[in-house]
Structures are given as structure tokens and as C-alpha cells.
Amino acid sequence: MANSISEPPVILLVLLIIAGDLAIPYTGMISEIIKTIKNWGERMEIPEKLSSELKNVSGLKIRRNEPLASHTTMEVGGPADLFLQPMKSQAMTAVIDKLNSYQFPYFLLGGGSNVIAADRGIRGAVISTRKLQQIKIQGELATVEAGVLLSDFCQELAEAGLSGLEFASGIPGTLGGAIYMNAGAYGGEIKDCLQSAEVLTAEGWSQTLTAEELELEYRSSLLQQQNLIALSASFKLRKRPSSEIKAEIQGLKARRWASQPMDQPSAGSTFKRPPGHYAGSLIEESGLKGYRIGGAMVSSKHAGFIVNTGGATARDIIELMLEIKEKVYQKFGVRLKPEPRLIGEFDKLPY
Ligand SMILES: Cc1cc2nc3c(=O)[nH]c(=O)nc-3n(C[C@H](O)[C@H](O)[C@H](O)COP(=O)(O)OP(=O)(O)OC[C@H]3O[C@@H](n4cnc5c(N)ncnc54)[C@H](O)[C@@H]3O)c2cc1C
Secondary structure (H helix, E strand, O other), X not given: OOOOOOOOOHHHXXXXXXXXXXXXXXXXXXXXHHHXXXXXOOOOOOOHHHHHHHHOOOXXXXXXXXXXXXXXXXXXXXXXXXXXXXXXXXXXXXXHHHHHHOOOOEEEEOOOOOEEEOOOOEEEEEEEOOOOOOEEEEOOEEEEEOOOEHHHHHHHHHHHOEEOOHHHOOOOOEHHHHHHHOOEEOOEEHHHOEEEEEEEOOOOOEEEEEOOOOOOEOOEOHHHHHOOEEEEEEEEOEEOOHHHHHXXXXXXXXXXXXXXXXXXXXXXXXXXXXXXXXXXXXXXHOOOOOOEEOOEEEXXXXXXXXXXXXXXXXXXXXXXXXXXXXXXXXXXXXXXXXXXXEEOOOOXXXX
């Protein structure tokens, strides 16, 4: 198939490789990335043998050309060539093994609440964790699979009278994504009560790592540096009356709804907190609240969020991010860094 879209400029390729916290679109080796980027704009052929081996994996849902707009909270994104949903962790392990053996690139997706997917979609496979849904509670230890939503987990913990994750109840992602990002809110972070996580290495080996070994820092973890996949995690919690936990969760929910655009599609905070500042305040003081490009707008409720007002494209969002970065840099000399992962093929990147 002929390339309908020109190859990315060399500079973009170099940027993709050198910038540590960039959204490199696939888990895999740099040679893979180069190979994939050379096929810019083309759907990836799925080897027939891989296709039939995947069909034989028990407990695996397979779709082709699945639109990512349906799987991301920003509600943008074109098709993934292959969309895989393991229903149990054994199927996840088998899928990684098969994709690795064919050097077929893949990207792991949880709740899609911290990603912006390209309009042209993703070449290769997207593996969704959303069907990994087990929760086990034993005393003050709770073990949860990667695809469980934080809100559901916190609800179960509240019922069981277990405290520690109340702060996370309103973060609209999965446990896997929360560990990958070391998600946090209202003074709490995942690292505060995570005991250990079972992970798969990029080569497909299973390991249990302690919270310390996971190197959880502000919106960063070992998972990001080493392309590890979280399968499940154990949390050390403490007893607290259910009614108190539920009341705290309700209070935090009300605070969130009062200050954040929860009723509009977004990917959460657009930029990381720069040292000594709040990104939202810098953006607001640059006069950008309500500023829009196409369907993407700086939220008029909280300038730290870009919202999809309906029909936004990923391109609108990237253009808006670039303009915000430029205006904030001109006014304050602060360089903002994107918080969401940018996945797939973009002409420009806001780094
Ligand atoms: C309205 C709104 C409010 C938000 N508020 C907050 C907040 O208060 N605090 C906060 O920290 N974040 C917040 N976020 C951002 C987001 O919800 C968190 O970063 C969340 O932890 C992402 O989880 P996810 O499952 O949606 O991950 P995804 O968006 O699906 O993925 C994010 C990254 O994690 C990786 N990943 C996902 N699952 C796994 C896994 N099992 N193993 C390895 N890697 C994995 C993906 O490959 C990707 O690189 C908010 C987002 C929205 C839309």
C-alpha cells in the first residue's frame, strides 16, 4: 500500500528517541519504533500465523480497526489495527508472549483517562486491561487486578471498612494506569499504600516487585522506564468505619465536581505541575481560560484541563497544547510538560 501521508521528519524521530518521558507509541525496542515509523500512515499487516495463534488463546477478545475514541475519556482517536482484550491474566501473558515472538508492536491501555490518541490511530496492537477485574480482600490486605477502576475498588474497600485509598476514589482510571502514573490527589499518592505489584517484563517474564522497587515518584514509576505491565497489585490498608470512608469519598467527589470539568470529555490535567507553580494558574493568568482551537477548549472551569466540546480532533488538542505552552513560556518563562501520554502517529508533538 502506498504511503498517503509523508514520513515524519527526522527531527521528530530523534525527539521520540531522546526524550525520556515522551509517549513513544509502542512498547518495544527502538529498532521496532523506527521500523514502525517508516510505515507512517499505513495499517500494519497482521501475520496470518500470529492471527491464528491469537484466535487460539483462551479468554481473549479480538477486534480489528477498533476506534480509540470509544476507549479514551478525551473521546478522540482513530483505529487501532488490532484491539485485544484478555479476560484473565493468563490470556494477557499469552498475548504478550505471542506479540513479542512476532515482534508485533503493542500499547497497553487501561481506562484511557490519561492518553490522547492520534486521529490516524495506532499501528500495531492495543491491549486493553479492562476485563481483568478480580478483587480479593484478606484482612487488611487487598489484591486487585489491573483493569479494575479506582472508583469500583474504593467502593469495595469502603464496604469492607478499609481505609487508605479514599483520595483516589474520583480518579477515573484503572489500578494499572494509576500505578504506571503513580496517580495522586488531595495529598495522597498510590505509593502511600501500595505494598507490591505483579508485573510482566517487556520480554514476558512475571515478577513481583515491592513498592520501593517500583520507584514511584510524582507521576512516574519504574513501569514507565522499563515498559513493565502491571497485572495486579496488593495494598496494605487499615480498618476504619465504612460510614466515615463513604463520607470522605462523598466530600472529595463534591470538591472535584465543584472545581473540575467532570461533565465534559478530557484527559485530566493537560500539563504536569512545574516546580514551584500550578500549571492551571499559569494558564489562567495567561488569559487562556475558554480559549479554543476547533473543538478543543481550555476549560472555563479549570484552566489546567483541555476539554472536548464536541467533535474535537487530536490535532486540535495538540495545536492548543502548543499554543498554551508558547504563551505560558512567553509570560512566565516556564516550560510546561504534557501529562497525558500521546499515542499513535502525530505530525507535531507538544514537547
Ligand atoms: C477528569 C479527570 C480527572 C483526573 N484526575 C486525576 C487526579 O486527580 N490525579 C491523577 O493522578 N490523575 C488524574 N487523572 C488522570 C488519570 O485518570 C490517571 O493518570 C489514571 O491513573 C490513568 O489510568 P488509566 O487506567 O486511565 O490509564 P490509561 O490512560 O489507559 O494509560 C495511561 C498510561 O498508563 C499505562 N498503563 C495503563 N495500564 C497499565 C498497566 N496495567 N500496566 C502498565 N502500564 C499501564 C498506559 O500504557 C499509558 O501509558 C484525571 C483524568 C481525568 C479524565
